[in-house]
Amino acid sequence: MTTPHELLEVLKQVKYPGFSRDIVSFGIVRDIQIGSHGVTVDLAMPTASDDAVTQIRRDVEAAIAGATDLPVEVSIERAPPRPAPGPRTARTGIPGVRSVVAIASGKGGVGKSTVAVNVACALAQRHAVGLLDADVYGPSVPMMLGLDEERPQVRPDRRIVPIEKFGLRAISMGMFVGERTPVIWRGPMVTKLITEFFRNVEWGELEYLILDLPPGTGDAQLTVAQQVPLAGGVIVTTPQDVALLDVKRGITMFQQVNATVLGVVENMSFHICSGCGARAEIFGHGGGEQMARQFGVPFLGAIPLVRDIRAAGDRGVPIVVADPQHPQSRAFIEIAGAVETQLEERAAGMPSGG
Numbered sequence: 001m002t003t004p005h006e007l008l009e010v011l012k013q014v015k016y017p018g019f020s021r022d023i024v025s026f027g028i029v030r031d032i033q034i035g036s037h038g039v040t041v042d043l044a045m046p047t048a049s050d051d052a053v054t055q056i057r058r059d060v061e062a063a064i065a066g067a068t069d070l071p072v073e074v075s076i077e078r079a080p081p082r083p084a085p086g087p088r089t090a091r092t093g094i095p096g097v098r099s100v101v102a103i104a105s106g107k108g109g110v111g112k113s114t115v116a117v118n119v120a121c122a123l124a125q126r127h128a129v130g131l132l133d134a135d136v137y138g139p140s141v142p143m144m145l146g147l148d149e150e151r152p153q154v155r156p157d158r159r160i161v162p163i164e165k166f167g168l169r170a171i172s173m174g175m176f177v178g179e180r181t182p183v184i185w186r187g188p189m190v191t192k193l194i195t196e197f198f199r200n201v202e203w204g205e206l207e208y209l210i211l212d213l214p215p216g217t218g219d220a221q222l223t224v225a226q227q228v229p230l231a232g233g234v235i236v237t238t239p240q241d242v243a244l245l246d247v248k249r250g251i252t253m254f255q256q257v258n259a260t261v262l263g264v265v266e267n268m269s270f271h272i273c274s275g276c277g278a279r280a281e282i283f284g285h286g287g288g289e290q291m292a293r294q295f296g297v298p299f300l301g302a303i304p305l306v307r308d309i310r311a312a313g314d315r316g317v318p319i320v321v322a323d324p325q326h327p328q329s330r331a332f333i334e335i336a337g338a339v340e341t342q343l344e345e346r347a348a349g350m351p352s353g354g
């Protein structure tokens with residue numbers, strides 16, 4: 001005789017499409033009942049795409065069929081359709097926050113945080129912008145904004161006040177533990193922390209909340225996707241590992257949770273000599289653009305590899321703030337503009353130019 005508990009174990013082998021995490025650990029499985037008529041599995045998938053729903057249904061049916069001869073019925077609860085663009089809050093569920101934009105990459109070290117910080121600062125010239133560092137394993141936002149020593153105020157009602165810098169409101173795990181503290185986080189802790197950052201931070205009125213996601217497709221990504229409808233996702237890649245598979249995974253991940261892929265950014269695209277200004281295409285150039293075309297998503301721009309970018313990041317003043325006229329700053333500002341254009345086009349229901 002099979003028990004619900006045993007079937008739950010079986011469902012731990014079913015991954016959420018596009019993610020490395022299983023559906024049980026994400027709390028998608030709400031109930032398993034075994035009755036005289038067979039097995040009923042109740043799932044709740046608030047942000048899933050139709051494709052993801054279809055695939056999970058198939059995978060769950062197959063997994064249960066492999067464990068018992070009883071007939072299986074899978075019932076899937078979906079969230080109501082996303083409300084049309086309207087008053088703030090309506091789209092994101094975070095009071096006051098209009099659009100949440102996630103910056104993702106397949107692997108670390110490609111400049112995801114650099115892009116997140118500089119694009120956020122560029123957008124902050126014209127809008128109210130928040131930056132949520134969801135990379136709890138390697139938070140680099142505090143250093144890049146020069147906030148290593150800052151400790152956010154936690155009010156008696158447990159609301160967290162984000163730190164303001166360069167016109168941004170920022171929050172990061174690194175502000176609580178210090179970024180050199182090695183943190184070993186288990187999945188449920190990551191989920192809890194990110195949920196806390198969404199729900200309990202006093203973001204106030206924001207046009208954009210930019211998320212610096214950890215690399216890959218794990219707990220943080222799915223938590224984010226389940227907690228808030230994303231207005232869109234940006235994928236950062238580098239040419240040397242024109243990591244086709246990584247970019248494809250990123251695109252799949254966003255699509256599976258119904259988030260629009262706003263486009264691909266190619267970072268460290270070519271080298272500009274800080275002495276003579278000469279441009280060298282050390283890794284070959286244009287891979288990101290080709291890749292974007294291949295996957296049918298927009299190409300948002302290329303950022304050269306320049307020592308000044310790193311130096312600015314290490315000094316705690318992003319280059320778009322330190323030197324807005326710098327060619328690299330202009331690259332970031334153009335990418336910020338491309339992100340806005342994509343968001344506006346999507347909101348207006350226009351087809352993407354990608």
Ligand SMILES: Nc1ncnc2c1ncn2[C@@H]1O[C@H](COP(=O)(O)OP(=O)(O)O)[C@@H](O)[C@H]1O
Pocket residue numbers: 105107108109110111112113114115140267268269303304305306307308309310311313314
């Ligand atoms: N275009 C660039 N030119 C020079 N250095 C860069 C550039 N982009 C990122 N870096 C540097 O590379 C390192 C990794 O970047 P980071 O943004 O932390 O990557 P990720 O968030 O993807 O792990 C940092 O030291 C950063 O300053």
Ligand SMILES: [Mg+2]
Pocket residue numbers: 112113114135138140
């Ligand atoms: Mg990072």
